[in-house]
Amino acid sequence: MRFVKMHGLGNDFVIFEWKELQGVKDIASFSKRVCDRHFGVGADGVILVAPSDRAPFAMRIFNADGSEAEMCGNGIRCFAVYLWKRGRVADREFPVDTKAGIIVPRVTERNGKLAVKVNMGKPRLRASFIPIDVDAEQVVDYPLQVDGKTFALTAVSMGNPHAVIFDLPGDWEKVGESIEKHPLFPHKTNVEFVKVQNRKEALVKVWERGVGPTLACGTGACAVLVAGVLKGVLDREAQIHLPGGTLLVSWPDNQSDVFMEGPAEEVFEGKLSEEVLKVWK
Numbered sequence: 537m538r539f540v541k542m543h544g545l546g547n548d549f550v551i552f553e554w555k556e557l558q559g560v561k562d563i564a565s566f567s568k569r570v571c572d573r574h575f576g577v578g579a580d581g582v583i584l585v586a587p588s589d590r591a592p593f594a595m596r597i598f599n600a601d602g603s604e605a606e607m608c609g610n611g612i613r614c615f616a617v618y619l620w621k622r623g624r625v626a627d628r629e630f631p632v633d634t635k636a637g638i639i640v641p642r643v644t645e646r647n648g649k650l651a652v653k654v655n656m657g658k659p660r661l662r663a664s665f666i667p668i669d670v671d672a673e674q675v676v677d678y679p680l681q682v683d684g685k686t687f688a689l690t691a692v693s694m695g696n697p698h699a700v701i702f703d704l705p706g707d708w709e710k711v712g713e714s715i716e717k718h719p720l721f722p723h724k725t726n727v728e729f730v731k732v733q734n735r736k737e738a739l740v741k742v743w744e745r746g747v748g749p750t751l752a753c754g755t756g757a758c759a760v761l762v763a764g765v766l767k768g769v770l771d772r773e774a775q776i777h778l779p780g781g782t783l784l785v786s787w788p789d790n791q792s793d794v795f796m797e798g799p800a801e802e803v804f805e806g807k808l809s810e811e812v813l814k815v816w817k
């Protein structure tokens with residue numbers, strides 16, 4: 537079973553072709569083992585290049601704990617570069633079928649390296665779409681009690697749920713884990729902790745649903761920009777600085793789609809050993 541290891545700003549993925557996984561009965565436990573950094577290849581997620589009846593390809597993304605996510609911003613940049621480098625798409629811009637709808641990446645170049653600008657679609661702000669069990673049209677600065685402290689939370693869905701907090705507590709990993717599993721979020725949530733540097737730049741740490749702390753999160757960076765605009769603390773285009781590097785995100789107006797641009801890099805190709813595969817077949 538062949539795979540390709542890729543990353544977007546250190547948020548790393550193992551990419552498989554759909555047909556390679558036909559014998560795998562339990563994709564959740566397969567993904568968990570593949571992502572294990574000691575007993576597997578090691579990654580934040582597994583991405584499948586799958587068939588679609590409404591786009592040339594569908595992207596499926598499984599987190600390191602085996603759960604399936606609706607979308608992945610860094611993942612879709614890797615997905616686009618993977619297909620483009622292999623001549624599997626004719627144009628630099630093409631639609632990709634995801635569980636969050638059709639998303640459109642465009643392969644570009646920055647400083648002689650491949651990069652991808654992605655039309656990430658519209659942010660969903662209604663509480664019921666995120667979903668978050670709060671009786672409100674939009675959830676901006678909702679006071680959430682966690683471990684005896686109160687955090688002002690803004691909820692945004694970029695196809696997947698995000699809880700954005702404009703604060704960076706020392707124990708952000710512990711707080712992130714508690715919010716991910718908070719009963720207010722029926723599908724759990726990703727959590728972003730933000731320090732605004734100025735109206736065009738923010739420093740962000742991410743606790744990802746189904747993974748834990750990661751070096752970057754593309755959908756998270758988009759959610760941060762949208763939340764920052766709603767709160768009036770960020771401009772409509774800003775650099776979102778994550779531990780693994782910087783993404784450029786824009787949201788031209790409240791009715792428009794969100795755009796995200798950043799790099800994606802292939803690291804190595806490999807083959808899973810028969811010994812490991814036996815467990816799932």
Ligand SMILES: N[C@@H](CCC[C@H](N)C(=O)O)C(=O)O
Pocket residue numbers: 547581597599604605606607608609610611696697726744745746747750752753754755756
């Ligand atoms: N790292 C991703 C998001 C991956 C899915 C996420 N953990 C979830 O469960 O929603 C990104 O770059 O967007």
